[in-house]
Amino acid sequence: MTTLITGGAGYIGSHTALALRDAGQDVVILDDISTGFHQLLPSGVPFIEGDIGDSTLLQEVFQSYGINSVMHFAARSLVGESMQEPGTYFLANTAKTATLLQTMAQVGVKYFILSSTAAVYGEPRALPIDENHPLQPTNPYGLSKKLIEDMLPWFEKAQGLQWISLRYFNAAGADSQGRSGEMHDPETHLIPNILKVALGEKEALQIFGNDYPTPDGTCIRDYVHVTDLAKAHMQALEYLRASEKSGFSRNDICSGPMNLGSSSGYSVLEVIETARRVTQHPIPLQWSPRRPGDPAVLVASNEKAKEVLQWQPEHNNLETIIETAWRFARK
Numbered sequence: 001m002t003t004l005i006t007g008g009a010g011y012i013g014s015h016t017a018l019a020l021r022d023a024g025q026d027v028v029i030l031d032d033i034s035t036g037f038h039q040l041l042p043s044g045v046p047f048i049e050g051d052i053g054d055s056t057l058l059q060e061v062f063q064s065y066g067i068n069s070v071m072h073f074a075a076r077s078l079v080g081e082s083m084q085e086p087g088t089y090f091l092a093n094t095a096k097t098a099t100l101l102q103t104m105a106q107v108g109v110k111y112f113i114l115s116s117t118a119a120v121y122g123e124p125r126a127l128p129i130d131e132n133h134p135l136q137p138t139n140p141y142g143l144s145k146k147l148i149e150d151m152l153p154w155f156e157k158a159q160g161l162q163w164i165s166l167r168y169f170n171a172a173g174a175d176s177q178g179r180s181g182e183m184h185d186p187e188t189h190l191i192p193n194i195l196k197v198a199l200g201e202k203e204a205l206q207i208f209g210n211d212y213p214t215p216d217g218t219c220i221r222d223y224v225h226v227t228d229l230a231k232a233h234m235q236a237l238e239y240l241r242a243s244e245k246s247g248f249s250r251n252d253i254c255s256g257p258m259n260l261g262s263s264s265g266y267s268v269l270e271v272i273e274t275a276r277r278v279t280q281h282p283i284p285l286q287w288s289p290r291r292p293g294d295p296a297v298l299v300a301s302n303e304k305a306k307e308v309l310q311w312q313p314e315h316n317n318l319e320t321i322i323e324t325a326w327r328f329a330r331k
């Protein structure tokens with residue numbers, strides 16, 4: 001019953017590894033530390049430094065640790081970089097995940113949870129976005145994840161893979177005990193960049209665009225706490241395992257995509273105002289042109305995850321999200 005966490009030295013993977021470990025479950029992390037950090041690795045969890053595209057290594061790990069499920073976080077995930085180097089994204093995300101899925105099939109590992117993204121939807125046609133919204137990614141990063149989603153039903157049909165693709169909206173916040181948090185280099189995300197200003201590491205927060213069709217002209221996003229994401233992963237895995245135990249035939253098992261978001265939207269300026277209150281820092285601003293590829297509004301419908309997984313985001317409050325991130329940033 002051991003779960004392999006790829007990308008467990010990264011932001012969301014390390015929080016999920018902590019949650020599984022805290023729940024007494026057996027976990028192993030595989031990470032090549034390309035964008036992750038040794039200091040995010042949870043203590044007491046076996047760690048293998050290596051590449052998810054290395055089938056021989058994967059076979060060894062699956063067999064020696066008795067892996068029966070994989071939570072797959074490892075990926076490149078910078079939208080801007082993907083516009084410059086699309087091939088890197090199709091190889092690192094789509095092709096390496098094909099190797100991972102093929103090796104799982106060879107060894108008989110059946111459960112798979114994918115870190116997918118709101119970027120698979122592209123420009124929203126209706127809000128809130130539910131899972132039936134058309135998938136028309138506007139950048140190679142989103143397409144590299146959509147292509148993985150397209151592969152999954154074929155592995156399901158042919159080899160019985162049972163999978164859930166969790167489409168996160170904007171992951172934010174940090175472990176409430178300060179054991180992990182958001183670390184990216186370069187950091188492109190809004191909240192950690194605001195906190196860098198509060199810490200004096202940046203002079204001002206650049207705001208990309210003030211002319212969006214939103215009440216204050218800045219983009220609206222759905223921020224979901226990373227601890228709630230971690231919990232959803234555990235519930236997704238429990239759901240797949242329980243569905244099989246209860247004797248459902250393969251077609252009844254609800255492999256499929258699920259949005260993970262809080263279902264409420266905040267503008268960039270609202271996030272900054274909240275961060276000003278939390279940090280007691282003025283956060284100077286610098287207005288900049290729109291960032292290419294940013295949709296005006298992204299807000300999830302999270303009804304499916306609530307209904308199917310009984311998932312309930314518990315740290316929805318933007319203030320709590322920023323407080324936990326702030327505690328980690330100061331460390």
Ligand SMILES: NC(=O)c1ccc[n+]([C@@H]2O[C@H](COP(=O)([O-])OP(=O)(O)OC[C@H]3O[C@@H](n4cnc5c(N)ncnc54)[C@H](O)[C@@H]3O)[C@@H](O)[C@H]2O)c1
Pocket residue numbers: 006007008009010011012013030031032033034035036037050051052053072073074075076077092096115116117118167168169170171172183184
């Ligand atoms: N952060 C967000 O807001 C967000 C939103 C939607 C989806 N996602 C997805 O969630 C996942 C995790 O995101 P994150 O923010 O934690 O990213 P991250 O960069 O912090 O973590 C990714 C981890 O994967 C590792 N990795 C990358 N390529 C690897 C490879 N070939 N072999 C082994 N390890 C490899 C990195 O070293 C890193 O530790 C990604 O798949 C990302 O696309 C993130």
Ligand SMILES: O=c1ccn([C@@H]2O[C@H](COP(=O)(O)OP(=O)(O)O[C@H]3O[C@H](CO)[C@H](O)[C@H](O)[C@H]3O)[C@@H](O)[C@H]2O)c(=O)[nH]1
Pocket residue numbers: 077117118119168169170171188189190191193205206207208209219220221268291294298
């Ligand atoms: O320094 C900054 C950083 C961001 N923003 C703005 O803040 C909002 C949020 O930006 P983030 O970079 O924090 O997040 P994104 O919405 O761009 O991206 C997130 O959501 C995407 C889905 O569209 C992908 O899933 C991606 O992996 C994930 O990080 C955007 O309007 C962006 O323009 C700024 O104004 N200044």
